[in-house]
Amino acid sequence: MLNIRIKVERRLIIDRRLPALISILSAVAGILVGGLLLTVVGRSPIEAYAIVFETFTNPRSLMGAIELGIPIIFTSLALVLPFRMAFFNIGGEGQFYMGAIGAMIPIVLYWSGMDLPYGLYLPLMALLAALFGGLWALVPAILKAKWRVNEILTSLMMNFIALQIIWYLVSPGGPWNEANPAFRERYLAYLREQGVSVIPGFKGTPLVPEFARPPVIPGTMISSALILAVLASIVIYFIYSRTIIGYEVKVVGESEAASRYAGINYTKLVTMVMFTSGVLAGLGGFVNLSSDLLKLTPEIAAPGYGYAGIIAAWLARLNPIACIFVSIFFGALTQIGYTMQQYLRISHFVSVAFEGLIFLFLVLGDFFLNYRIKVVKGG
Template identity: 30%
Template sequence: MSDKTTPPAGETPEAVETEQVPVEQRAPEAPVAQADPPPAANRVLREILTSNWLISLLAIVVALLIGAILIAVTDPAVQKAAGYFFARPGDTFRAIWESVSGAYVSLFQGAVYNPKRGDFVNAIKPLTETLTFATPLITAGLAVALTFRVGMFNIGGRGQILVAAACAGWVSWSIDLPAPLHILLATVAACVGGAVWAGIAGVLKARTGAHEVIVTIMLNYVAFYLISYLLKTPGALQAPGANTPKSPPALPSAVYPTLSDLLGVGSYRLHLGFLFAIIATIWLWYLLNRSSMGFRFRAVGENPHAARVAGISVTRVYIVAMLLSGGLMGLAGASQVLGTTTTGFAAGVDAGIGFDAITVALLGRSKPWGVFFSGILFGALKAGGYTMQASQGIPIDIVLVVQSVIVLLIAAPPLVRSIFRLPRPDAEPPARRKRTTATPEAVTK
């Protein structure tokens, strides 16, 4: 009879022999290697380096550097000094510095604060000009950002602003009402006009599947030629007795009050439309982040097929989104007619705002507060660009180049990351130091 013990079913002979060895006689187990948790500072730094805000900021920095290069290359003093660079290189670098610094100082003085204007009331006027330029850009940018979040592309801002301007303008000079009510009615008319014009694209998208980009581009042309015709037609939008395609001026009761009207000082052009832009930003933030409608918008934007399976009416979302987007574009048209060009408007009242709004929405990452601050930035570039051109003789086209480069870099985040060697958001963190932890058996041994 064999003296070996037969192992129970499911166990190996090695396992039985291990169980028969006393604990104190067993060999110590190998130490277990554990990874140290990354320090909190490293985690915070990585979140900053991979954030979209940093990408946007660095895109602006790169655009300003490229703008500085263009300013230096096109400056006559720099070109003259470069002709004898190898004889006196210091003159070239000095001319470059004077050219670039003078341009950007003028940009700052024309957009934020100009101490040469004397007292504080006049010195701060450039900031109010920036906010005035930013007002329609903010509301139009919010309109584009809203459709971005739904997975659509509202490129028909020009047509919507023109129709909204026509509606607001007609109410502003055709109806005589008390000031607050007149302002409110003209603003609502602008929002309704923009919403109806954008709603055409929304309905065609939802009912027939027509691409909103093509439809809105075509509606831009329809609106432009329609408003141009009405501005040339007596009894429609043309001013009585005028020979030019221009509308009558708005009645004083329909004009947005300016900051100077409220404070009684200065000659500020900043008007009530900026307050409407702030309210629109807060409203859109609440709509997208705190309401059930905003949840449906985001769900459709992420995956319309999954949203449809979940019971969300995708067609209804498309229509509502375009209506709301057109209403926000209408605010931009109202700010132009009732706040900026109150003496009458022409067919170019949109001033390219509908297309600039796409840039503003991209820079703001389609987030309401991001769009708000990017609108202020582009308003500063517009306000400061005119001062830079007047004082330094630098073409305003340089500002357009800076804006275009910002869009290019925002649309290509990997390019910005490669320039500044930033980590990718989906990249694994670098290997961390391993520490060895002994088991209790090893410590006992």
């Protein structure tokens, strides 16, 4: 009889292609197991896989995936530098919300009767979004640098606070709610042009007017914000590989103690890195608000772009260029969630479950970075 033994042994040489392979396999495993899990809610996995297949092969839904992926490019890029220096910013979600709030300011002013040259709106919105996101990200950074306060918990708490600020601003009776009398004159005239005769007064701000929406790339349905996203990833790539900040991030990531001996100022570095991180997440909020959501509502929290960014960044192995492709894959997952909600009548939170599974497989897969399983005959 054949005597087979399974042996786990430490890898001596680490294959450089292995991390990417593990990422891809985790994504596939996550989707396969996720589909099987749907049997729990009485749906056939085959139907689920069909939707997944359809999303990745149909050019139309692929374009939708890219569109939904753009905010995730920003939220995942935002984590490249902090994660590389072992600063676990999981406040991307809140920085994203703050970005959307910042971007909404010029629009709110416009509806209350203040005018700016049309061409100024988009740059001004982006600028305010970047600033709001960046400042919001500074809170956990400074607390950590000064008093070693756990950044995971503080950055996460900041997410809930930011969302409550949105609720405050846009709830009926809130200062930015569309039914605010200050917007009435101009907004009602605008709505009448669109064939709507009353302001409904739901939770939400007035719409972002056409001139403040980024144009669509000709011949596609994709927002030109994609170009901004690609530029951002090149900038992060450059910062990481070609600048002193990038070098210092690398040193701190390898050993914080060593970085102190090397004379690296941790407070200064973490402040700069986290401000940059918040700027990127904030820009994500701007893009989501101006190209997809078109009005600020608590609905901004539904897709969980900030949390998706964490997994996307991990899956991309903190490589800024890979972030683009992984984020588009996550855009597809979000799209799949909405398609399943529509056709299989299950909650779109199914895509969150898929993301969680992929993350779990990724964490598990990392075992094989350092170990390999060998089947030994006889023994």
